Amino acid sequence: MSPILEVEDLYKRFPISGSRRYVQAINGVTFSVGAGETLGLVGESGSGKTTVGRCIVGLTELSAGRIRFKGEDISKPRARWPRHLLGKIQLVFQEPGESLDPRMRIGRSIEEPLLALKVPPSERRALVAEAIERVGLSREMLELYPAELSAGQQQRVAIARAMITSPELVVLDEPTSALDPTARAEIIALLMKIQAELGTAYLFISHDLSTVRFISHRVAVVYLGMIVEQGDVGEVFAAPRHPYSAGLLSAVLLPHPHFSLESSIRLEGEIPSPINLPQGCFLASRCPLAIARCRQEMPPPDNLGGGHMVHCFRHRDVASMDHASDTFAEFQREAERILAGQKTAGPVCNLGGTSNG
Amino acid sequence: MRIILYIGRRLLFIVPQLLGIVLVSFLLVKSIPGDPAVLMLGPTATPDAIASLHRKLGLDHSLPVQFWIYLKNLAHGDLGTSWQTTRPVLEDLIQRFPATLELVSLGLLLAVLIGVPLGLASAFNERGWLAGIANFYGLGAGSLPDFWLALVLIFIFYTTLQWVPAPLGRIDLTIVPPPPVTGVLTVDALLAGDWQAFRSAAGHLVLPALTLGLINAGPILKMTQSSMEKMLQSDFSRYEVLCGMPRRLVVRHALRNALPSVVTIISVLYGFLIGGAVLVEIVFSWGGAGQYAVQGVLNSDFYPVLGFVLFSAIFSLFVYLVVDLIYFAIDPRISH
Ligand SMILES: Nc1ncnc2c1ncn2[C@@H]1O[C@H](COP(=O)(O)OP(=O)(O)OP(=O)(O)O)[C@@H](O)[C@H]1O
Ligand code: SF4
Ligand SMILES: [Mg+2]
Numbered sequence: 001m002s003p004i005l006e007v008e009d010l011y012k013r014f015p016i017s018g019s020r021r022y023v024q025a026i027n028g029v030t031f032s033v034g035a036g037e038t039l040g041l042v043g044e045s046g047s048g049k050t051t052v053g054r055c056i057v058g059l060t061e062l063s064a065g066r067i068r069f070k071g072e073d074i075s076k077p078r079a080r081w082p083r084h085l086l087g088k089i090q091l092v093f094q095e096p097g098e099s100l101d102p103r104m105r106i107g108r109s110i111e112e113p114l115l116a117l118k119v120p121p122s123e124r125r126a127l128v129a130e131a132i133e134r135v136g137l138s139r140e141m142l143e144l145y146p147a148e149l150s151a152g153q154q155q156r157v158a159i160a161r162a163m164i165t166s167p168e169l170v171v172l173d174e175p176t177s178a179l180d181p182t183a184r185a186e187i188i189a190l191l192m193k194i195q196a197e198l199g200t201a202y203l204f205i206s207h208d209l210s211t212v213r214f215i216s217h218r219v220a221v222v223y224l225g226m227i228v229e230q231g232d233v234g235e236v237f238a239a240p241r242h243p244y245s246a247g248l249l250s251a252v253l254l255p256h257p258h259f260s261l262e263s264s265i266r267l268e269g270e271i272p273s274p275i276n277l278p279q280g281c282f283l284a285s286r287c288p289l290a291i292a293r294c295r296q297e298m299p300p301p302d303n304l305g306g307g308h309m310v311h312c313f314r315h316r317d318v319a320s321m322d323h324a325s326d327t328f329a330e331f332q333r334e335a336e337r338i339l340a341g342q343k344t345a346g347p348v349c350n351l352g353g354t355s356n357g
Numbered sequence: 358m359r360i361i362l363y364i365g366r367r368l369l370f371i372v373p374q375l376l377g378i379v380l381v382s383f384l385l386v387k388s389i390p391g392d393p394a395v396l397m398l399g400p401t402a403t404p405d406a407i408a409s410l411h412r413k414l415g416l417d418h419s420l421p422v423q424f425w426i427y428l429k430n431l432a433h434g435d436l437g438t439s440w441q442t443t444r445p446v447l448e449d450l451i452q453r454f455p456a457t458l459e460l461v462s463l464g465l466l467l468a469v470l471i472g473v474p475l476g477l478a479s480a481f482n483e484r485g486w487l488a489g490i491a492n493f494y495g496l497g498a499g500s501l502p503d504f505w506l507a508l509v510l511i512f513i514f515y516t517t518l519q520w521v522p523a524p525l526g527r528i529d530l531t532i533v534p535p536p537p538v539t540g541v542l543t544v545d546a547l548l549a550g551d552w553q554a555f556r557s558a559a560g561h562l563v564l565p566a567l568t569l570g571l572i573n574a575g576p577i578l579k580m581t582q583s584s585m586e587k588m589l590q591s592d593f594s595r596y597e598v599l600c601g602m603p604r605r606l607v608v609r610h611a612l613r614n615a616l617p618s619v620v621t622i623i624s625v626l627y628g629f630l631i632g633g634a635v636l637v638e639i640v641f642s643w644g645g646a647g648q649y650a651v652q653g654v655l656n657s658d659f660y661p662v663l664g665f666v667l668f669s670a671i672f673s674l675f676v677y678l679v680v681d682l683i684y685f686a687i688d689p690r691i692s693h
Binding site: 057058059078086087091093095098099100101102103104112113115116117161 | 591592593595596597598599600601602603606610613614
């Protein structure tokens with residue numbers, strides 16, 4: 001898979017009003033997304049996931065770094081992007097209720113991206129009808145207002161609206177975290193169906209690890225605006241090599257009762273403030289494996305092969321630790337079983353209750 | 358159909374609402390120290406004379422009985438009599454309320470004309486010079502006392518420039534007022550085709566209305582600015598931006614969503630100003646309802662105060678009903 005999105009050494013800092021200091025939200029993020037692929041972006045609240053997504057869609061200006069879409073530079077304000085890229089990168093927000101204009105009928109909301117592309121009216125109508133059916137809603141709903149829909153239906157509308165321009169990449173910013181478990185499973189199934197049909201690439205932002213495991217091909221773990229580990233989702237989930245990933249995974253309450261995860265890695269304390277970033281490894285204050293060197297130097301990326309990258313001086317020690325990788329393997333099998341069942345038996349799986357701060 | 362049901366339900370609620378308001382204001386007015394009998398009879402009155410006047414005024418009854426009597430009279434359209442004007446309160450108010458309404462309505466209209474455009478302009482470019490003016494205005498106008506501004510305006514436009522008539526009432530003393538139809542002098546003058554009376558009435562309106570307009574544009578400006586900013590920063594506006602929608606449309610859609618909060622603050626101000634414009638009324642000897650009520654409070658003249666509260670309450674409830682109906686018509690979230 002050749003990458004369609006390449007993010008290189010992205011930095012973003014927000015000035016704090018009334019002060020000379022900055023919120024250092026993104027601190028050197030590098031990753032890529034292949035065509036038709038789903039990259040899961042996981043991390044705790046405030047780690048900078050949304051900011052990364054906003055930089056990519058052009059809603060936020062970057063402080064430094066480079067973003068390329070199919071080889072073209074898009075690390076500039078949206079207004080200066082090449083016109084033919086309009087509609088090629090789409091976004092789905094976390095709160096479906098807020099992402100739809102309350103005073104606009106559903107049909108018009110779905111149609112909006114086409115207006116910007118100056119698609120003629122007759123064509124627009126056909127595309128809107130196709131889009132609403134693709135997400136499993138009836139055409140009658142086009143006449144309704146957002147408030148008359150459930151949150152799950154609103155999110156389907158947001159997905160229909162995003163897909164109407166035939167994007168090649170959709171940034172999904174926690175598209176399911178505002179939904180109840182049933183709606184969540186349905187939306188995930190819908191997204192996977194659309195990807196199978198249209199080959200759209202997803203950047204799937206979430207702090208819900210089991211959902212990410214379920215939908216992603218690859219995963220990137222973000223901590224304080226840095227990707228500490230990324231790689232194939234099965235590999236990272238089964239054998240995390242960064243203490244933070246291992247800790248994050250061990251903190252997950254798995255939906256299945258007989259998976260009890262006892263990892264030997266426990267993260268303590270609070271996330272350091274993104275205003276005063278610590279020297280050295282950002283995790284050093286919380287990491288049980290920290291050594292003196294960790295507090296002085298930033299660990300460089302280490303390539304473990306197969307696209308598995310990790311930023312940790314002691315990732316070999318993490319690998320050799322007994323951190324219940326069997327359980328992860330079992331979890332993986334279970335997830336695949338659910339995934340298979342999902343395709344045949346419809347949305348019955350339980351993806352709920354797995355939030356992790 | 359639904360709309361008629363809605364109005365019916367609202368009207369049903371208005372009666373208990375008014376009863377509550379009357380009860381509370383009755384208790385408040387009665388708790389003001391001061392005895393109207395003493396004031397009416399003067400300092401030389403004998404205790405006997407005071408007691409007999411108390412009986413005549415019904416003040417010898419207990420408070421609940423007094424309230425009951427007031428309600429019974431109210432049911433017959435009798436709002437009591439003012440001992441100061443010795444006229445029925447209803448007549449006094451019918452004469453004075455339109456004066457206040459005229460002043461407040463025009464003042465509020467000016468406030469909207471100043472506040473909304475400035476608020477919009479400052480929301481569009483947060484760092485532009487109009488935004489600077491708007492911010493300055495928001496700070497300045499919010500902290501100015503209205504009567505002080507009135508005096509400044511009088512000094513500039515009457516004393517110095519002589520552009521407007523003296524701040525004494527609603528029309529020149531030398532001009533015969535038009536026959537009352539609505540009680541609003543400018544309207545009545547137009548109805549009577551009396552151009553001279555209209556000119557004079559309008560001239561007297563300018564400064565007090567401008568005072569109210571300048572002061573009350575502040576909150577309207579702030580609300581317009583903040584709700585517009587909020588809408589422009591909402592996810593649905595952001596989505597339109599990232600889709601490459603023309604700025605003009607993004608702004609129009611944001612405005613459509615910001616409008617209800619602006620309308621709400623305007624309607625709240627409208628109700629508030631009926632009584633809240635009293636200092637301006639006094640400065641310009643407007644002779645409106647607010648001034649009448651304050652005289653009542655100062656002289657233990659209960660019925661004008663209660664009558665004023667009742668009139669303002671009915672007016673406010675009416676304004677809110679109209680606003681709700683507007684929402685009902687324009688907002689899909691309520692009407693569906
Ligand atoms: N416009 C902004 N101005 C100032 N600081 C900001 C702004 N947007 C984000 N931040 C800060 O940047 C950091 C990253 O925020 P971001 O919203 O990207 O995190 P997140 O991973 O998406 O979190 P969540 O899971 O809560 O959505 C936070 O510390 C946040 O306070
Ligand atoms: S570099 Fe050191 S502190 Fe950072 S994660 Fe690795 S062991 Fe922990
Ligand atoms: Mg976020």
